[in-house]
Amino acid sequence: MQHHCTHGIDSRKDLSFNDLPRSSEPLVSGPSGDGNPGQGLTVLATTPGAVRAMAPRLTAGVALDPYMERTHQPVALLSAAAAGRLGVTRLDAQPAVFIDGLPYTVVGIFDQVQREPGALLGVLIPSSTALDRFGDPGTTPDQAAQALVATRVGAAPVVARQLAVALRPDRPKAFAVTAPPDPHSLRDHVTTDLSGLFLALAGICLLVGTVGIANTTLVAVLERTEEIGLRRALGARTRHVAAQFLAESTALGTLGGLIGTSLGVLTVLAVAAARDWTAVLSPATTLPAPLIGSLVGLLAGLYPSLRAARIDPLKALRTG
Template sequence: MTHRAHPKRANPTDPTRPVRLAPTDILRLGLLGIRTRRMRAALSALGISIGIATMIIVTGIPASSQKALMRELSALGTDTLRAEPQPDQKPPVLLPEAADAMAARIGPVTLTSAVANTHAVVRRSDRINPDDSSGLTVLASRPNLLEAIHAKVGSGRFLDPVTERFPTVVLGHEAGRRLGFDTLTPGQAPPQVVIGNRWFTVVGILEPAALAPDIDRAVLVGWESARANLAFDGHPTVVYVRTAEPAIEAVRAVLAQTVNPAMPGLVQVSRPSDALAAKRATENTFSALFVGLAGVALLVGGIGVANTMLISVLERRKEIGLRRALGANRAQIRNQFLTESIALSTLGGLAGTTLGAAATAAYAWSQHWPTAISPTTIAAAFTGAILIGMAAGAHPAIKASHLTPTQALAST
């Protein structure tokens, strides 16, 4: 009966037994090449940082430009709808008094406002012909009208929940020009106009309203003030709705039924702005551009790291051969060079993300754009640098580990 020989167990005290390196030892070995070759390590990290900075810059600057463009397109009413009675109806169609509040119940709607024609006449003074309205319309307005139509006050202030109850008005840009009031001067007595037979104080003048040209030719009176002083019946003539852009078509489909359930067919709803289609096309184009630019930048960075580590292996063959002759195994050599590659990529990634973010912010500031560098982009760039270092350093590390002591020491 034969007995199978048992494999010889390694003696822990055997001086020829390979030493198992702890992770901290591998880290020290990996950083050894960086410490002893500081200039080469600095140039290598610089190359990596330039690649990562390029990635952030070539994605951050277009993103900032896109954000500025999206802001301009949004100002053209990409999220705004307008509902009003069909014109030339006899008798005229009246929207419910709470039409704007009813529209606010639609889920994606974020804001509603309204104006109403009071059919009153505005004059510069009571000495002007009562029938001469200068082509201006007196509208009752909700306090949040400006937010709904993306308009701004040029001078003075707009109606608020307090002033809307008093005989005060805000003039549209063209209305102010026709009435002879271009601006309001702080510290001076505000001008007044006559509406019907009542004097109203002008508290504000608007800038041109690109989305609502009819507001430019209007004199805006508070809703409650119009009820009290102008015999206003409370029925809005135009309801403005702002909604989440992705749902604007769905909101438009139900808006007429919502603001006038009794006669939805007699309600006219504006179609989404053409700027919305342009905005969506721009977003898709920029998304594809970002992916392409980021991919090119990562590829350039990876080639730089791989080239640096391959040259490092060729230059340090003596060191590799000596370590192999002293008992270092393949795994230890491989881990040493892989650790060095990751360390270089980490240093380059930190410098590159800082440099890229600073350059992007500076350029966006010079162009008066909002800076668009998301934390996700920075995290992806830094993580990408480390992954590139691992991938690019893998082949040189494996190549170094397969060198025999004689090969390494003989290739000098």
């Protein structure tokens, strides 16, 4: 079991909560301590303001409130994951969990949080109770108090720049402030990654298409050996035979490009119509697609056409 801390601040006033010291004792659901169902769970000593900053969604009971903090109540707010591991399913019987052998009455269960995702595998207890039972958390990085700041949408970068000075104008460097990533930058990074992924998939599809066209054209050459020999016997030159199969593979690639482009455009239009969006189709993206298909067909037909041109007409007619 790990004990951690996150310091909580909401948009109205400074609200802190302290960390618990590390302990070798398990977090269990009974005083006997059978097994160690609390393995991997985190205990957070929180103030009510920190709980508000997390914005948990309660599925049962109540959240930690100022009365519990002020009166040092031995209570706990469990995440759904922690409740499941500890076997807490109902609160009407006032179940308790034990931390270091000391009982904490479970007052609520939550399943989601808007901030501090580490709390989803955690147990929250009042910071005043934690100070009484475990003392000061210390200043080591894994135990020192942290701050969780709830801001309005888009205000996080500004608050991050001003927070340390607002808390301690005399010692702003005493705080290490980590702002969440800018939504626009994050969106751009995600868009770039997705574009790269789609380009990679498109490249793989083109490679598969090239191999498929080359295989189809090569099979056609092998099945039409007698025809090739007859054309050569009637005066067709090697370039005529090569041009024939090269034209067939190019036509096949062009047809594939046209069909793929049409399906893509129809898919975009169907999705836009279903979601009441305005479809935006860039000619620079759609028009070159058939040309790319033609180029793929041309490249795929090079080897089969050269092989067809090298067929000996005498052997071809004798084989036929």
